[in-house]
Amino acid sequence: MKNLSLSVIVLVSAVAATGARAQDVAAGETAFHICMACHAIGEGAKNKVGPELNGLDGRKSGTAEGYSYSEANKNSGITWSKEQFLDYIKDPKAKIPGTKMAFAGIKNEKQANDLWAYLSQFDKDGKKK
Template identity: 70%
Template sequence: MKLPVVAAAFAAAFLTTSAKAQDVSAGERSWNKCRACHQVGEGAKNLVGPQLNGLFGRHTGAVEGYSYSTANKGANITWDEAVFAEYIKDPKAKIPGTKMVFAGIKNDKEIADLTAFLKQFDKDGKKM
């Protein structure tokens, strides 16, 4: 009698994980919304926004040579998946006073895919 319960729990967990699976290719397509202001990859430079290599685990205002807003420098945030998801939905709500002018990405799946794309790049822009 316990086996059907375990099987049902496993199936539910698998389906939940599959439904939320990150799609790097879709994330790369979503990246097109970002690339006018940001770069990522080997040789990435700061543009209107900072380069985004090694974003996850980095502290706000930490990219050398980029002129951050006072709000961003003082935000005291370390980027992780949850913080990035909240930020990218509405940058000005997460960091009031940021100079990032972007309406945001509201779709959770698209955010997860973009996150997967960005997480490929280490601090030097090499794909991990």
């Protein structure tokens, strides 16, 4: 009986964690609407005013094919990860002085985390992982 109770607790915790993640991704998709004027993501995404964001997690800054980056982005040495993104998105021009990104940033930590949850689910081909 003790093992059954523990199994139920683990299962309930796993389901709750999955539900919370789904909510974060959904909120992140909503947050992405403020990015859509300049960026695209998903299958068929193309560079716009800013680069397409497929495969952002693990991608080196300044390397989206066909996008004309500033020297600051190309030479930033950043490899995108959650930590790098969260630091960057608060104030892009402070993180990469000389970036072409004309965006004041996202100061709300939850919104930034939700946005990362949404962005990081896409692989380099725009398919959801």
